[in-house]
Amino acid sequence: MNNKITAIIVSNQSYKEKDALIRMISEEGEVLSMIAKGANAPTSKYSAYLQPFNVCEIDYHHKDPLSVFISASLRQRCEFQDFHTLAAASFLLQSMEAINRMEPQTFPLWTCVQYLHILEKSMVSGLLKFCFDLFEKDGRQLVVDECVNCGSLQVSGFSLSAGGFCCKSCSVHERVDITDIDVLRALRCVSKAPLELTYKCTTSALSISVVKLFVYELKDSYPLAMKSWKFMDELV
Template identity: 25%
Template sequence: MRTTTNSEITKGIVLKTMPYKENDQLVTLYTYEFGKLTIRARGSRKLTSKNAPALMSITEGEYEIALKSGLSNLIRATAIQYYQNIKKTIEAEIVADYLLEYFYRYESENSPSLEHYQFLEGILEALEIGYDYRIIYAYINCFIMKENGVELMTDGCVVCGNHHVDGFSIENGGFVCHEHYHLHDLRLPKDQLQAIRYLYKCPISRLHELHLEDIKPIQKIFEYYVDEFCGVNLRSRKFVKSIL
């Protein structure tokens, strides 16, 4: 963090903007140093505003902020990354909005996390360079599950630990082998079982290694856990559904 007189300078990603009074905006950022933070951007709705370009949704920038109790004020904003390719591709933009909404609605104020910032930044970069948006969506749901305490057993059979698995048990939360497979479990091909483990385990830097034609069964599994066990309800989900 760099300090100037009466202000702080931080890197951040715009999560949401809302009109405020005649020419101002309320801008919610996820910042590197302060976590989620809502600030007032005076005059940023004017056509002559120099700060306006760095306050658009799906934008990373450097923000100088006059921090105070209550609503802090923006002093200066400079864009670092506009993510133009995301904004040119409707599917990528919808998936990006899904993640931004999660951070906006479910991240705590003023609780910085370097891991969370890097995840948000990494997902946007992956979408920007053209990673499969369907895989990114599944990966985001893995993140939401883990953040809300949903741990899947993907190292072997959830019952006996056998590494030779044939399906996935929704009820038991993990892989099952032939011996412990039941009719209500999901029998999945080997590539989809491997993909579930990969999505749940791999760092974002290796996400480009996963290529899968039919990811819908995996998406449905992750969506089930997000809906039933995470208490997360995102309005943008209906837009994601329209592109899958």
């Protein structure tokens, strides 16, 4: 049975000589894998289309256990000039794919695309927004308006274990992860900004080390692409 789907390519791996194993996320957030025969041959007209981050309209033959690619047309090309951003995009998209496998439709195609566009403008802010999104989906809404314990508006730190901002008094009883006031402002901004405006929350004080705190706090709750994360973290 032949089918048509619009999807973003997550990965393209060699499979039996010049064939490719393609993994992708559909408009609805469904994860699909299929064999594209001859797609990695130098003469293949689809080789350039079936690359990670590209959005394609794909015709395929549904078959168990793996569907078979027939043809594709390119809907949107996404290329990253900066190698660090490329690594971040790979971590993000592979994590979204893994989460969609666990919880179908969590990250549909155009949400994935929007996140990738944000990474181009501000890599750290985009990754932090993803982490805040995961905390919310996990039922752990981080408190960034007041002290998570007493409600004081005079905050001095941020504690992941406590679940948000802490005032000076409450910080004594919590493991405080962040105290830099510029970073605290940026975290509040990232939490409240719509996804498309997240890039405006960036600051020189906001670094990948801040994102690392969130990623390691989330890795036991979600199937994040930790191998890709460690590679990206070593690059930055």
